Every structure is written in C-alpha cells, then in structure tokens.
Amino acid sequence: MSGIDPTFMGRVSTVSGASVTVKLSESLASGLSIIDGHTYRVGQVGSFVRIPQGYQDLYGVVCEVGASAAPKTLDAEDIETGRWMRVELAGEAIGSQFERGLSQHPNINDNVHIVTEADLKRIYGGKGDDQVKIGSLSSAENIDVRLSLDALVTRHSAILGSTGSGKSTTVASLLRSIVQPDGNANGSPAARILLLDIHGEYSRALADMSRVFSATPQPGEEPLFVPYWALEAGELLDFVAGGLNENQEIAFTDKIQEMKAARIALEALPGIDPQSLTVDSPIPFSLKQLWYDLIDFETTTYVGQQRDQPKLEQVGDPATLTPPRYTPHAMGTAGPFLNSAARGIRRQLNLMRSRLLDRRFDFILHPGPWEPDLDGRVQADLDTLLQGWLGHDRPLTILDLSGVPSNVLVRLIGSILRIIYEALYWSREKTEGGILRPLLVVMEEAHRYLGPESGNVAADVVKRIAKEGRKYGVGAMIVSQRPAEVDETVLSQCGTLIALRLSNPTDRGRVKGTLPDNLAGLMDLLPVLRTGEAIITGEAARLPVRCRITTPSTEHQPRSSDPAVTEAWAHRRKAEGYDRVVASWRAQRTTAVAKSVTIKREPVVDFPEDTEVTE
Structure with missing residues (x-):
C-alpha cells in the first residue's frame, strides 16, 4: 500500500x-505532493500527519525536521541523511469522531501519512458543529481552519503579536467570522460581544454589526457615560480626592453612606433593603452636594461663648460648586474660631472641585441622564445603561476609549468591567444574565492595565473574570503586543492561544510558558511568521495549527495601517498653521478647532430655459 498511496510519508522509528x-x-523526492488535485507541503514544521491504527487514526503536528530530529542512538552516517521528522501526537479519531488526547501509541514501523482535506474535515466536523472558520492552513491553503466557538468564549483566549503582525486585523476578522461568516445571515446574530477599543481602530471596520459608544462621539456614534455612583467608594475617592489616610477616608465614606440612605428614604429603589445598604451599593448621590457639605464643615468658623454660632457671610451653591464664605478665624478670645472637629481634608476637597470642573472627565463625573440632582434623583437608572451596552439589536458593542485622558483610562476600564461583571454575576439566574446569554469581552492593549504588579481595579476584575467567568457566562479575549507585561495568572487562564509574529525573546518565552513542553518547539516559528499568520493552540483548536487568518475586505479593515511615509514625503507642502494642533491638545479632543467657521448656505436658482438674460 505504501508504494501506491500518494499520502505515504514514512515510518515510525x-x-x-x-x-x-x-x-x-x-x-x-520533493517537499510538494499533489493529491486529488490539491497541493500539500510535505514535512513542514506546523503541518499535520496521520498514523493509522486499524479502525483508529492518530493525529500529530510536525515540530522538527532534519538530522536533529533523528534518534540519538543511530550511527552518524544514518543521521546525516537528514530524512527525519519529529511529530508530537495531539489526538485521535474513531470513525467520524475526533477527540483530543491519546488512548494508545503507535508501534515501530507504523506508516505515517499526510493529512488531507478529507482528514481535516473529519477533525473539525461539519457545518452543524460549533465551528467558526477563521482562515486556512499555511501548509495547504485549500483546507479551512475552524475554532470551537464554545471553547473560545467560555475558556477565554489570547491574541498576541508584535506591532504590525496583524493583531487588529485578526480581531476584526475573528469577530466578523463569529457574527457573519462569509458575509451571510448564518452565524451568531444573537451574539453579545463587548470590545474595549483603546485606539479607536474598529469603529469603521465593524460599523455594520456594532453600536459604538465614544467619549468623543462622531456622527453615528453614541456618547459614552459611566456613572460615578456605580463605582466602589474606594476607587471613586481615589480618583476624585487623591490619596486619603484612614481618618480622611472615613469622613468621605460616612457622608456618602448618609447621602445614599437619604436617597432611599426619599424614594424606594427596587432590590435595595435599607438594612443591607453599604457605601459601595450602586445608589445615586450627588458629588456636588457631597463636596459642598464637606467643604462647609471644614471651613465653618464659630463665635459666641460656647463657640457654637456659625459666622456665615455668604451662602454658597453646590450646583455651581461655589463654596460658602465664613468670617476668617482670628487669634485671641474674641474669635471667630475654627471648627475643632474638621478632618483636615480641604486639599482633597479642592482636588474634587477641580475634577468636577474639568470637562475632560464629563463622561464619568457628569454622566448625562445618569447624573444625579442634588437630592440624588436621576433621569435614567443602571438598567438603561446596561440595555444600551448589552441589550441592543446588534451583536457587537464597541466602547471607543481613544478620547479618554490617559491618567484615567485604566480606572475607567476597571469601572466598566466591574459594572458589567457584577451585573451579569448577580443576574445569573435571569434570562439577561451571562449563563443563558453569554458575553465575550475583548480587551485591546491589555498590557497597559494587566501588568504583573499593576494592582489596579482593572487587573483585579480581569483576574476574577479569568478565574470565575466561565461559571457565569463571561468570557475574556486578551489582545496584547507585549505578552511579557501581561499578568501570568491571566495569561495562564486563556485556554486558546492565537500567537502572531513575536520577535522579542522575552515575549516568546512567556508564550512558550503557557504551552505543554512537547508543543513549545512550535513557538520557535514565531519570529518568521508572515503578517496575518498565526499559530493557534488550546481548547478551541482541536489540533495545534499554523494558520493564515482570513483578511477582511478593505472597507472592513481596522484603522491600524502604517502611515504611507514615501507618499506623504514625496511632495513639498505649504506652510501649515499649528493652531489647530494646540487647540486639540488643550481640549484633549481630536476634533477640536481653533476657529469656528460659519458658512452661510443659500440655494442656487437657475434661470428657466425660456428666460433671456440681459446684461
């Protein structure tokens, strides 16, 4: 059989x-073989082989080719032929059922065959399975590569690659393949995917299947708001008031607790019991009123024999952040006297006022219809926020964070993730929860907030999702160009690894560390992968595979291409005004203008054909 079978490669040694x-x-004789009209590359690192065992077939991936793969016990002249190959077994198939792992091993002199298209269909299953087509085999472009959607979402995944390796294109292609494979109506139209877009790359690429929320919305986008009162008190105070010692923090939290209790007494809210109210409960309260009450307490001066009569000169206004004015204290026995119970938080309150006046932070401190009035009433509650993010009619939500100031970006990401995870965690028994309708969270530029020693809110929430999210229907997809800067705990929980070109040895070492020892040799290919080519291993891939990711059409590619340097530098340009540059810098908004231009438009009236024009 070996003499006439075109798939025969060699024998087990x-x-x-x-x-x-x-x-x-x-x-x-050559590295190419033509079988049933299809061309296959033979003996390529990363390609597949099949070892028949009667009714059962074993499948493996080629990890090493050449003399170095030969057994060490052979004579030198046998080794020098170089006709050797090392294969790592990965799974087996009985009939049409493929299963990872091994129930038996091959014997010496067993035949080894090329894996053909029919074999791959046997491995990946038919159209009725949960398989998502993402590209084609690098060693045989006619064979599709498919991933298990269930394992991809529930067991988490990571897309890793250096700048320019095709990371953003891979993310866009993968999400499009999940929702609309081949551009048709099949797929997962009821998917629920949340994409944290740090650089604003995906709005154009996925516009036809997504709803976009942005801190600096463009036409067709919706404003992004994150209500501050939905955050934990500690993370909120760390942002608006800076560093606080224990006594100073108690001054703030006691007042917040009091204001939340007053809000519940004013109007009952569904699900909250006044006896179980905590300072972290997501109850609306006014930051302006909090600031005013605390600054009033800190700056009050008293007169009178008992020093109990406030010496107020002018009442302030919390709505405009105008502080009350008291007569300055004086030395001696006549007064006025300082408030001896003051907590020494005037500096922190000044910082809070500055934050509230800074328009860059309006998306979190002045969150539109979610901003409470001075009594804590809001026009819209958190159900409207979650409905907008997760319950709309499109399968993908893009949160464009490119307009968010860098000093608050990590905190904002942590707040968004905590709101979503807590909501789905506590609603796990309901139809809107994560068990009956799972959620996939795609986190771009993850190394910026998932460092090993970051210790921020975002890292804490992502670790929780990585460890527990599977149980509650919340999956994570980590996207990063620096795997070495991503927390090892998070990376180790990613069941599927999509590794694109990686040149840095430290990054490659981190990726190798997440794989079994027998597959680590595959990662030696990482520096020489082509753009858009990846090595995929783990739960979603039934076999480790070297894959060429499907490239989306031009209009569906993310806005991450390199600048056209040659074209831009080819022609001399006129002197430009940089006043617009400074205006955008000051406004922290890319669309800011230096001069507002008003164009008066008037309709053009044509003369009728039979009307003579006289000069």
Whole structure:
C-alpha cells in the first residue's frame, strides 16, 4: 500500500511519550505532493500527519525536521541523511469522531501519512458543529481552519503579536467570522460581544454589526457615560480626592453612606433593603452636594461663648460648586474660631472641585441622564445603561476609549468591567444574565492595565473574570503586543492561544510558558511568521495549527495601517498653521478647532430655459 498511496510519508522509528520520530520515505523526492488535485507541503514544521491504527487514526503536528530530529542512538552516517521528522501526537479519531488526547501509541514501523482535506474535515466536523472558520492552513491553503466557538468564549483566549503582525486585523476578522461568516445571515446574530477599543481602530471596520459608544462621539456614534455612583467608594475617592489616610477616608465614606440612605428614604429603589445598604451599593448621590457639605464643615468658623454660632457671610451653591464664605478665624478670645472637629481634608476637597470642573472627565463625573440632582434623583437608572451596552439589536458593542485622558483610562476600564461583571454575576439566574446569554469581552492593549504588579481595579476584575467567568457566562479575549507585561495568572487562564509574529525573546518565552513542553518547539516559528499568520493552540483548536487568518475586505479593515511615509514625503507642502494642533491638545479632543467657521448656505436658482438674460 505504501508504494501506491500518494499520502505515504514514512515510518515510525521511535516512540517516547507523545513524541514520535519518523523516518521519511526515500520515494518522497520533493517537499510538494499533489493529491486529488490539491497541493500539500510535505514535512513542514506546523503541518499535520496521520498514523493509522486499524479502525483508529492518530493525529500529530510536525515540530522538527532534519538530522536533529533523528534518534540519538543511530550511527552518524544514518543521521546525516537528514530524512527525519519529529511529530508530537495531539489526538485521535474513531470513525467520524475526533477527540483530543491519546488512548494508545503507535508501534515501530507504523506508516505515517499526510493529512488531507478529507482528514481535516473529519477533525473539525461539519457545518452543524460549533465551528467558526477563521482562515486556512499555511501548509495547504485549500483546507479551512475552524475554532470551537464554545471553547473560545467560555475558556477565554489570547491574541498576541508584535506591532504590525496583524493583531487588529485578526480581531476584526475573528469577530466578523463569529457574527457573519462569509458575509451571510448564518452565524451568531444573537451574539453579545463587548470590545474595549483603546485606539479607536474598529469603529469603521465593524460599523455594520456594532453600536459604538465614544467619549468623543462622531456622527453615528453614541456618547459614552459611566456613572460615578456605580463605582466602589474606594476607587471613586481615589480618583476624585487623591490619596486619603484612614481618618480622611472615613469622613468621605460616612457622608456618602448618609447621602445614599437619604436617597432611599426619599424614594424606594427596587432590590435595595435599607438594612443591607453599604457605601459601595450602586445608589445615586450627588458629588456636588457631597463636596459642598464637606467643604462647609471644614471651613465653618464659630463665635459666641460656647463657640457654637456659625459666622456665615455668604451662602454658597453646590450646583455651581461655589463654596460658602465664613468670617476668617482670628487669634485671641474674641474669635471667630475654627471648627475643632474638621478632618483636615480641604486639599482633597479642592482636588474634587477641580475634577468636577474639568470637562475632560464629563463622561464619568457628569454622566448625562445618569447624573444625579442634588437630592440624588436621576433621569435614567443602571438598567438603561446596561440595555444600551448589552441589550441592543446588534451583536457587537464597541466602547471607543481613544478620547479618554490617559491618567484615567485604566480606572475607567476597571469601572466598566466591574459594572458589567457584577451585573451579569448577580443576574445569573435571569434570562439577561451571562449563563443563558453569554458575553465575550475583548480587551485591546491589555498590557497597559494587566501588568504583573499593576494592582489596579482593572487587573483585579480581569483576574476574577479569568478565574470565575466561565461559571457565569463571561468570557475574556486578551489582545496584547507585549505578552511579557501581561499578568501570568491571566495569561495562564486563556485556554486558546492565537500567537502572531513575536520577535522579542522575552515575549516568546512567556508564550512558550503557557504551552505543554512537547508543543513549545512550535513557538520557535514565531519570529518568521508572515503578517496575518498565526499559530493557534488550546481548547478551541482541536489540533495545534499554523494558520493564515482570513483578511477582511478593505472597507472592513481596522484603522491600524502604517502611515504611507514615501507618499506623504514625496511632495513639498505649504506652510501649515499649528493652531489647530494646540487647540486639540488643550481640549484633549481630536476634533477640536481653533476657529469656528460659519458658512452661510443659500440655494442656487437657475434661470428657466425660456428666460433671456440681459446684461
């Protein structure tokens, strides 16, 4: 059979655990083989082989080719032929059912065959399975590569690659393949995917299937708001008031607790019991009123024999952040006297006022219809916020964070993730929860907030999602160009790894550390992968595979291409005004203008054809 079977490659020479050494056949004259009209590359690192075992077939991936793959016990002259190949076994198939892992091992001199298109269909299953097509085999472009959608979402995943390796295009292609494979109506139209877009790359690429929320919305986008009162008190105070010691923090939290209790007494809210109210309960309260009450207490001066009569000169206004004015204290026995119970938080209150007046932070401190009035009433509650993010008629939500100031970006990401995870965690028994309708959270530029020693709110929430999210229907997709700067705990919980080109040895070492020892050799290919080519291993891939990711059409590609340097530098340009540059810098908004231009438009009236025009 071996003499006439075009798929025959060689025979098993040694078996050690899951590693198999194969001696290639002398009849294998070239690295190409044509089988049933399809061309296959033979003996390529990353390609597949099949070892028949009667009714059962074993499948493996080629990890090493050449003399170095030969058994160490052979004579030098046998090794020098170089016709050797090391294969790592990965799974087996009985009939049409493929399963990862091994129930038996091959024997010496067993035949080894090329894996053909029919074999791959056997592995990946039919159209009725949960398989999502994402590209084609690098060693055989006619064979589709598919991933298990269930494993991709519930067991988490990571897309890793250096700048320019095709990371953003891979993310866009993968999300499009999940929702609208091949551009048709099949797929997952009821998917629920949330994409944190740090650089504003995906709004154009996925506009036809997404709803976009932005801190600096463009036409067709909706404003992004994150209500401050939905955050934990500690993270909110850390942002608006800076560093606080224990006594100073108690001054703030006691007042917040009091204001939240007053809000519940004013009007009952569904689900909250006054006896179980905590300072972290997501109850609306006014930051302006909080600031006013605390600054009033800190600056009050008293007169009178008992020093109990406030010496107020002018009442302030919390709505405009105008503080009350008291007669300054004086030395001696006549007064006025300072408030001896003051907590010494005037500096922190000044910072809070500055934050509230800074228009860059309106998306969190003045969150539109979610901004409470001075009594704590709001026009819209958190259900409207979650409905907008997760319950609209499109499968994808893009949160464009490119207009968010860098000093608050990490805190904002942590707040968004905490709001979403807490909501889905506590609603896990309801139809809107994560179990009956799972959520996939895609986190771009994850290394910016998931460092090993970051210790921020975002890192804490993502670790919780990575460890527990599977149970509650919340999946994570980590996207990063620096795997070495991503927390090892988070990366180790990613069941599926999509590794694009990585040149840095430290980054490659981190990726290797997440794989079994027998597959680590595959990662030696990372520096030489082409743009848009990836090595995929883990739960969603039934076999480790070297894959060429499908490239979306031009109008559906993310806005992450390199600048056209040659074209931009080819022609001399006129002197430009940089006043617009400074205006955008000051406004922290890319669309800001230096001069407002008003154009008066008037309709143009044409003369009728039969009307003579006289000069």
